[in-house]
Amino acid sequence: MRILHTSDWHIGRSFHGHSTLEALSEVLGVLVGQVEEHGVDVVVVAGDVFDSAAPSAACYPLLTRTLAALAEAGARVVVTSGNHDSAARLGFQSALLRDDITVVTDPLSVGTPVTIEDAHGPVHFYGIPYLEPAIVRHLWPGAELRSQAQTMAHAMDLVRRDLSARGGRSIAIAHCFAAGVEATPGVEREIRQGGLDNVPLPVFDGPDYVALGHIHGRQSLSDRVRYAGAPLHYSFGEAGKPRGSWLVELDAAGLSSVEWLALPVPRPLVTLRAPFDDLLSDAALDAHVDDWVRAEYTDPTPQIDPMRRLQARFPWCATVAHLPAEARQDDGRGYARRVRAARDETEIVDAFLVHVREGEGASEAEREILRDVLDARAMTQAQS
CATH class of the missing domain: 3.30.160 (Double Stranded RNA Binding Domain)
Structure with missing residues (x-):
């Protein structure tokens, strides 16, 4: 079975005030072509499909077109919600979707897989929507869910428990910040790196492959635990980093190979x-x-x-x-002290320029203009 791992589409996100819908549509069109070219059986989207909980009306057609195109290219599609998504908005039509497209947004579905058959038997896809501890802990009253690590550990325990009963090969899909990953400054906006939200790598033990989302850059935490990153660059901190997705192949025994499929960058x-x-x-x-x-x-x-x-x-x-090449040298004299120390109006103006121009006072040409202006004013005052 061939599986394409993508994530963090962030449909509707702007880039410094510019819409990214057209560029994202272009890139997702290439991704659909790769699905057809490589004979992909299943596409997994690991969260943050939308950029906000209330996406604009223009965002929905792009998602609808892309999901339909993936299915028409011959792939089953499994989508999970991320921290930017509204589970209700992303999943409101899940019951109406065609059989080859599944959207997982319900926390209580964790541990219940989407099972897809290939020539070697069943492959179980365990979708884990983004789980905010404070919001979901009431669903499992017997578990201590105070941190992201505890919540993901509980979710993966549910996955392993079900998998041990079913047997067979498996893929887990999650949206979280895993320990050891390198976040892009200013991109993963809701990540707190103090430790509470870091999910230890052993939490993901069990499945043949773990498709993660939340980090916008491609990263491999192990052969079987990876981030695909976002299909577009959404920050200058991401400049030069590759965009694409992971092509994961399972054979009868489990994980066989993982290959990177690059996506184009519409505008570097x-x-x-x-x-x-x-x-x-x-x-x-x-x-x-x-x-x-x-x-x-x-x-x-x-x-x-x-x-x-x-x-x-x-x-x-x-x-x-x-960003001045040379940092301003502070002589310890504030603006008020410079003004008090000034001997005439020219020095008062110079003190002001030093204050507002990062330590650079009046140039000789500016001093000449100042002298002309002040002399003209003095002459006018004398005549009146």
Whole structure:
């Protein structure tokens, strides 16, 4: 049996104010083509299908089209809900779905598999929807479920108990933060890395393969426990990291092989760091005109209207940051002390510029303008 492991589609997520629906539709179309090309029998989607609990109306057609296309390509589909999904919204039509598409959102279904046959017998797919301890602990009053680790351990105990009675090969599908994984800063927004939400790797013992979601980057915690990551880049912290899914093959004995199937990146992400004038004129940066750009300019002082000026060259510039190459040296004198120490109005203006321009006072040209303005004002006052 061939299984495609994907996750974290985040339908409806924006990228710095830009919709990603068109790009995601393009990438998921390629994924459907891979399913047909490689003769995939089952596609598992390990949570975070939507990006929010209340997705916009435009998100549903993309999900419907993609699930239908996967089924038409010859695959059974098993989807579980993630922490971004509303289980009610994702699963409201699960009873109406065709036989080859299953959406698992009910915590009480944990331990009850979707069983699919191949030439070697049954394969049991144990979907585990995202389990928030505070919300689900009342469902199992005899279990201590104070942390994500305890909750996932309980869920996997239910899986192993059922599997021991049924026998055969198995796949577990879960959405959580496993210990030892490397999270992308600013991407996995609801991960707390203090230890309570870290699920130890031995918790996943038992199934032939564990398809995890929640982390946006491809990661292998062991030969049989993996994250596929998201099909799109949703943060500049993910730039350069591969996008794709795992093609998992089971033979009569269990896990046979795992292969990475890469997905295209519709628009690469790049961070450009240089003085502002270089960002606007350096010919070496021409290669990034069609990329998503995070611009970091290193001038000592902030620029006027930097985003508009940068987008004239980089239409897809999404964010601008002022990060001076040299940190401002604090001489311990605050703005008020500088003003009090000033001997004339020119020095007062200079003190203000030092305060607001990261320590850079007036240039000689600016001082000349100041002197002209102040002299003209003095002359006007004298005449009146």
